[in-house]
Amino acid sequence: MASQNLQSVPAELSPEEVEREKAGQAYFERIIAEDSRIEPRDWMPEAYRKTLLRQISQHAHSEIIGMQPEANWITRAPSLKRKAILMAKVQDEAGHGLYLYSAAETLGQSRDKMMEDLIAGKARYSSIFNYPAVSWADMGAIGWLVDGAAICNQVPLCRASYGPYGRAMVRICKEESFHQRQGFEILLELSNGTPAQKQMAQEAVNRWYAPSLMMFGPPDDDSPNSRQSMAWNIKRFSNDELRSRFVGMIVEQVKVLGLELPDKDIRYNEETRKWEYGPLDWEEFKNVLAGRGPCNSQRLERRRQAHDDGAWVREAAAEYARKQAEKEYAA
Amino acid sequence: MTPHGNPEFPGESTPAGSANEGSRAAAASASSTPATSTTESHSHSQWPLWEVFVRSSRGLSHVHAGSLHAPDAAMALRNARDLYTRRNEGVSIWVVPADAISASDPDAKGSFFESPQGKDYRHATYYTKSEGVKHL
Numbered sequence: 001m002a003s004q005n006l007q008s009v010p011a012e013l014s015p016e017e018v019e020r021e022k023a024g025q026a027y028f029e030r031i032i033a034e035d036s037r038i039e040p041r042d043w044m045p046e047a048y049r050k051t052l053l054r055q056i057s058q059h060a061h062s063e064i065i066g067m068q069p070e071a072n073w074i075t076r077a078p079s080l081k082r083k084a085i086l087m088a089k090v091q092d093e094a095g096h097g098l099y100l101y102s103a104a105e106t107l108g109q110s111r112d113k114m115m116e117d118l119i120a121g122k123a124r125y126s127s128i129f130n131y132p133a134v135s136w137a138d139m140g141a142i143g144w145l146v147d148g149a150a151i152c153n154q155v156p157l158c159r160a161s162y163g164p165y166g167r168a169m170v171r172i173c174k175e176e177s178f179h180q181r182q183g184f185e186i187l188l189e190l191s192n193g194t195p196a197q198k199q200m201a202q203e204a205v206n207r208w209y210a211p212s213l214m215m216f217g218p219p220d221d222d223s224p225n226s227r228q229s230m231a232w233n234i235k236r237f238s239n240d241e242l243r244s245r246f247v248g249m250i251v252e253q254v255k256v257l258g259l260e261l262p263d264k265d266i267r268y269n270e271e272t273r274k275w276e277y278g279p280l281d282w283e284e285f286k287n288v289l290a291g292r293g294p295c296n297s298q299r300l301e302r303r304r305q306a307h308d309d310g311a312w313v314r315e316a317a318a319e320y321a322r323k324q325a326e327k328e329y330a331a
Numbered sequence: 332m333t334p335h336g337n338p339e340f341p342g343e344s345t346p347a348g349s350a351n352e353g354s355r356a357a358a359a360s361a362s363s364t365p366a367t368s369t370t371e372s373h374s375h376s377q378w379p380l381w382e383v384f385v386r387s388s389r390g391l392s393h394v395h396a397g398s399l400h401a402p403d404a405a406m407a408l409r410n411a412r413d414l415y416t417r418r419n420e421g422v423s424i425w426v427v428p429a430d431a432i433s434a435s436d437p438d439a440k441g442s443f444f445e446s447p448q449g450k451d452y453r454h455a456t457y458y459t460k461s462e463g464v465k466h467l
Contacts, residue, residue, distance in 0.1 A: 041437040088417075095414055102398045105380075111400060112377050171397075175418070318378065321402035 032233055037163040040106035048232055051225065052162050053107045055234070060100035061118045061125035065299050067093045069133040069142065078136060085182050086139065092179070096172045103164040119304050127285055128215050130293030137190055137197075137204035143183015145205070145212035145250065151176050152246045153216060161233035184253065191258045198258070205254070206262040213277065214285045216243040222282070241274075248275040380429040381407040383414075385421035393425050401426075 013021065024043025031038055038044055067090045074090065077083040101111050117123040128146055133139065154176065157169040190201035217223055217239040229235040237245075247266060254261050265278035287293065378400040384393035396415040401407035407426040415421065435443055451457045460467070 039437070041434070091413075091417065095417065098399065098414055099397060105398075110377055168397075317402045317406055321406070324403060 032161060032231075035161075035233060037166065038161055039163045047228075049107050051229060051232070052165065052234065053104055053109055055229075056100055056104040056107070056165055056168075057109065057114050057117075058124050058126070060097045060104060060114065061123050062129060063093045063097035063100060064118070065125045065129045065303060067097075068299055068302055069129060069131075069295075070139060072133060073136065073139050076136070077139075082139075082186070089143075089179050089182065092175050096168075096175070099168040099171055100165075103162075103168045106164045115307065119300070119307055121291065121300055124289060126215060127288040127293065128211050130288050130295045130299060131207070131211050132295050134207075135200055135204060137187065137200040138207065140183050140186030140190060140201060141204035141208040143179050143181075144187055144253070145183075145208045146215065147176060147179040147183060148250065149212045149215045149246055151180060152242055152249070156236035156242075157234075159233075159236060165234075184257070187257050187259065201257070202259050205257075205259050209262050210280055213243055213247070214280055214282075216240075216246070218282060218285070244274045244276070247277050251275065378402050381411070381426045382429050382432060383407075383411040384425040384427070385411075385415055386423040387421055389422060393423065396420075398429060 021043075025045070028038065028042065028044055028048075031042070038048075070086060070093075071090050074083060074086050077086050101114060104114060105111055114123070118125070133142060151173065154169050154173050158166055158173055160166045160169065187201045187205070190197040192198075217226075220226065220238045220240045223239050226235060226238055230238070248268070251261065251266055263278045265276065267276050268274075269276050288296070291297075379402075380398055381401055381404075382398050383396045385396040386393045396411075399407065399410050399414055401410050404426060408424060411424050411426055416424070447453065
């Protein structure tokens with residue numbers, strides 16, 4: 001790690017600047033070694049800043065795009081109660097996106113630039129949101145599996161070494177637990193309903209099981225950035241470790257639902273003390289991430305449209321603020 | 332988007348121009364098309380940044396909750412309410428323009444906060460308790 005960080009010091013620095021860089025580097029490494037937190041105005045290696053910026057902005061984009069599969073069901077929710085719950089959930093996701101954009105901004109990237117990158121298709125977001133939500137039961141499966149996997153991933157991120165990211169994650173995790181419970185409840189109700197409703201719940205679980213396991217990212221031996229992120233205390237556990245834990249949780253929960261996970265290979269390995277699961281289609285994962293998933297273009301197009309539709313609101317608000325300020329100045 | 336049809340259902344028709352669900356070919360071709368949007372990109376400067384402080388209940392001080400962008404204080408307050416108090420987290424909100432905050436220099440952390448160091452006698456725990464002495 002040390003040798004790699006030294007390469008981030010540009011060659012054309014004056015002797016004083018080199019000293020300052022070295023002192024910053026030493027301070028950064030001490031903070032990381034103490035498992036303390038880095039704050040926005042601290043010195044940090046360029047690669048650390050870049051890694052965080054990529055991760056946090058992708059996370060923010062995922063929340064914003066993640067509003068779509070569910071917002072799409074608000075008008076067709078089966079009851080007023082479910083409609084109200086779904087609206088609260090979608091509103092939370094907008095909020096989570098904003099907390100994360102704020103955290104990313106502290107690393108020196110403007111929010112407008114991040115928005116532009118998303119709309120221009122230059123930024124990535126979680127592959128999961130490029131799958132369609134085709135039935136009401138998908139609202140249950142998304143809450144239970146997708147939000148469940150997200151929580152599994154996010155709880156350790158509350159201790160990420162970058163202060164603003166950790167603080168945003170604390171807030172998000174607090175709010176997210178209701179998302180998972182309402183999803184579980186939807187599936188439980190369907191499962192205890194008519195045979196057709198139960199089948200609908202089972203089909204939704206079948207659809208979302210594998211994509212939710214892939215949310216943890218590629219297998220450890222194919223995840224080039226993981227080791228560095230763990231050395232920097234951004235990530236606390238590897239992708240496979242978290243995935244295995246998640247399988248262990250849902251394998252019990254699915255019994256209460258009276259449903260089945262579409263994976264005959266799930267078993268607890270007594271030796272490694274880890275949950276094992278069947279093979280996942282990583283080709284599909286790569287394709288979806290690269291923009292060739294079932295809904296990629298629809299999601300981006302919707303985001304673009306919403307951005308354009310909101311332009312007049314932003315302009316009017318800015319103009320109103322300008323006029324008010326002028327009036328105050330004149331008075 | 333049709334208000335009551337499911338645009339995500341592969342069998343249903345989708346609005347003209349948008350890609351069909353499940354059509355990988357359509358998705359691939361659309362993703363290679365350059366973006367046509369961001370009409371006002373760079374043409375307006377970003378709204379100012381506000382820091383948000385929330386008083387969680389009467390009798391407690393306002394605590395920093397996060398930040399947001401808004402064109403003016405009134406909008407900042409409304410946005411802060413929606414963003415940071417969706418679950419009754421507050422009874423009062425302050426918004427402060429981020430650039431109005433003066434902060435101590437992070438590079439001077441050592442010297443700036445040096446004064447209290449070695450002055451343990453400022454803490455009650457510095458003093459040895461005498462046995463049997465109450466209320467001290």
